[in-house]
Amino acid sequence: MQPILITSNLKKSYSLGVKHQINVLDNVDMVARRGEVIAIIGHSGVGKSTLLHLIGALDRPDSGSIEIDGHSILKYDDRTLARFRNLEIGFIFQFHHLLQEFTALENVMMPALISGKRLRECKSRAIQLLAKVGLNNRSDHKPGELSGGEQQRVAVARALMNAPKLILADEPSGNLDAKSANELHQLLWSLSRKEAQTIIVVTHNMELARMADRRIHLREGQAFEE
Ligand SMILES: Nc1ncnc2c1ncn2[C@@H]1O[C@H](COP(=O)(O)OP(=O)(O)O)[C@@H](O)[C@H]1O
Numbered sequence: 580m581q582p583i584l585i586t587s588n589l590k591k592s593y594s595l596g597v598k599h600q601i602n603v604l605d606n607v608d609m610v611a612r613r614g615e616v617i618a619i620i621g622h623s624g625v626g627k628s629t630l631l632h633l634i635g636a637l638d639r640p641d642s643g644s645i646e647i648d649g650h651s652i653l654k655y656d657d658r659t660l661a662r663f664r665n666l667e668i669g670f671i672f673q674f675h676h677l678l679q680e681f682t683a684l685e686n687v688m689m690p691a692l693i694s695g696k697r698l699r700e701c702k703s704r705a706i707q708l709l710a711k712v713g714l715n716n717r718s719d720h721k722p723g724e725l726s727g728g729e730q731q732r733v734a735v736a737r738a739l740m741n742a743p744k745l746i747l748a749d750e751p752s753g754n755l756d757a758k759s760a761n762e763l764h765q766l767l768w769s770l771s772r773k774e775a776q777t778i779i780v781v782t783h784n785m786e787l788a789r790m791a792d793r794r795i796h797l798r799e800g801q802a803f804e805e
């Protein structure tokens with residue numbers, strides 16, 4: 580089967596002022612197949628978030644190519660890319676990035692509303708997803724009225740809203756206590772297994788990394804399979 584993600588020769592550097600440049604990713608080749616859970620590990624500052632942002636089309640590399648489900652996404656203009664991202668990629672960040680002034684239900688509905696689906700359809704799917712993550716009785720709460728673990732579960736439901744093929748998670752449990760972290764990991768796994776979605780998760784949590792199908796170690800700008 581065709582891989583869901585292929586990156587070839589990805590390079591990314593950041594300029595600091597006029598003179599300084601830091602080369603973060605030097606030559607990253609990686610492949611992810613449908614339904615796989617891949618953990619990305621590596622020291623702080625090695626470029627894990629940078630890599631996830633490139634894969635998720637939140638930023639562009641200096642050179643190299645990224646294919647998602649057969650689409651060379653770097654050839655897309657920004658508008659097409661935004662649409663592709665909305666439909667095909669789900670994001671879960673360490674700090675959930677929920678919209679504070681909206682309820683849990685509204686936050687979960689957001690990706691579908693942006694993609695132009697009908698309100699009633701969005702609402703019924705969002706209600707189902709909140710139930711799946713165990714928050715059916717919290718749908719009217721705003722993020723500030725939820726615990727950290729609950730907020731992350733809302734973020735998971737939101738990431739699943741448009742049924743993306745690829746879910747990218749950047750240290751999703753980095754901010755949670757051990758019990759909530761464990762619950763979040765189990766939840767992600769069971770959801771991805773049911774829907775054959777691919778999850779790429781950056782983590783410092785070795786227990787989580789061990790649960791993954793594969794581990795990719797980022798070191799000196801390159802990706803090594805463990
Ligand atoms: N927007 C940016 N501008 C300049 N430097 C950056 C920027 N984003 C990240 N960096 C630098 O790139 C390196 C990799 O960062 P990051 O991808 O966040 O690492 P990780 O997620 O592995 O901790 C770090 O040295 C960081 O300081």
Ligand SMILES: [Mg+2]
Pocket residue numbers: 627628629749
């Ligand atoms: Mg990071």
